[in-house]
Amino acid sequence: MLDIANLSLRYGRHLALDDVSVSVGDQETVVILGANGAGKSSLLKAVSGMVKTSGQTAMSLDGLSLLNMPPHKVPDAGIALVPEGRGIFGELTVDENLMLGAHPQRARGGEAARLELIFDLFPKLAERRKQMARTMSGGEQQMVAIGRALMSNPRLLMLDEPSLGLAPIVVTELFAALRRIRETGVALLLVEQNVSISLAIADRGYLMEAGRIVGENTASALMTDPAVQQAFLGGTTTDLS
Numbered sequence: 001m002l003d004i005a006n007l008s009l010r011y012g013r014h015l016a017l018d019d020v021s022v023s024v025g026d027q028e029t030v031v032i033l034g035a036n037g038a039g040k041s042s043l044l045k046a047v048s049g050m051v052k053t054s055g056q057t058a059m060s061l062d063g064l065s066l067l068n069m070p071p072h073k074v075p076d077a078g079i080a081l082v083p084e085g086r087g088i089f090g091e092l093t094v095d096e097n098l099m100l101g102a103h104p105q106r107a108r109g110g111e112a113a114r115l116e117l118i119f120d121l122f123p124k125l126a127e128r129r130k131q132m133a134r135t136m137s138g139g140e141q142q143m144v145a146i147g148r149a150l151m152s153n154p155r156l157l158m159l160d161e162p163s164l165g166l167a168p169i170v171v172t173e174l175f176a177a178l179r180r181i182r183e184t185g186v187a188l189l190l191v192e193q194n195v196s197i198s199l200a201i202a203d204r205g206y207l208m209e210a211g212r213i214v215g216e217n218t219a220s221a222l223m224t225d226p227a228v229q230q231a232f233l234g235g236t237t238t239d240l241s
């Protein structure tokens, strides 16, 4: 579904992404693993049209080229991003934040059904619909950010470090919701440093280092890969079943 080939990206003289090729199949969950500064956020920003690529980059969703697509058109193509830091509007209520996600043409008419799905996934939001977002906990704000992305009726949901700064029990709750979202048929492209829990919901994963893809395998193979264990996991795994 999402095909990225030979993606290169520069910030001035700094080559942040170097010949990166990544794909996400229909309804597939794919995780990009890598240390700080590896280029993970830049990859998601490139797909969202928020940064310009260079070189021989090819990027498409079901054959529709994403290169040169204006960023505000990307949600119309069926791609939603939950950015690092969430990007929600603190002075707006939960409902207002959610409705901001419903602007693409593909989301029109389905707002009520999507709200129902979101409140089923995150009952805490249903109880706090009129609450100002800035007064909510970090975990609840992340739920608002994911909910807002779902309001756009995406085929591909991209998440940039959704677990960042959250307590383990909240992370477990969020990832259980992500697993349910994937069961609704939405493909997920997940950038994470919490390797254990992200591999637990993923089909496949890529390892990224200094702007390059240095490994790729099924999630189960990566989970037991000694190199991954040593670099990220400290010998532990998470069971979400």
Ligand SMILES: Nc1ncnc2c1ncn2[C@@H]1O[C@H](COP(=O)(O)OP(=O)(O)OP(=O)(O)O)[C@@H](O)[C@H]1O
Pocket: 011, 014, 016, 034, 035, 036, 037, 038, 039, 040, 041, 042, 043, 084
């Ligand atoms: N706007 C920018 N201008 C200049 N350099 C940037 C910019 N954004 C990112 N970089 C650099 O590009 C590299 C990749 O950054 P990126 O944020 O994509 O990495 P990351 O893997 O997501 O890291 P993190 O987990 O810390 O967010 C880093 O060296 C970073 O300093």
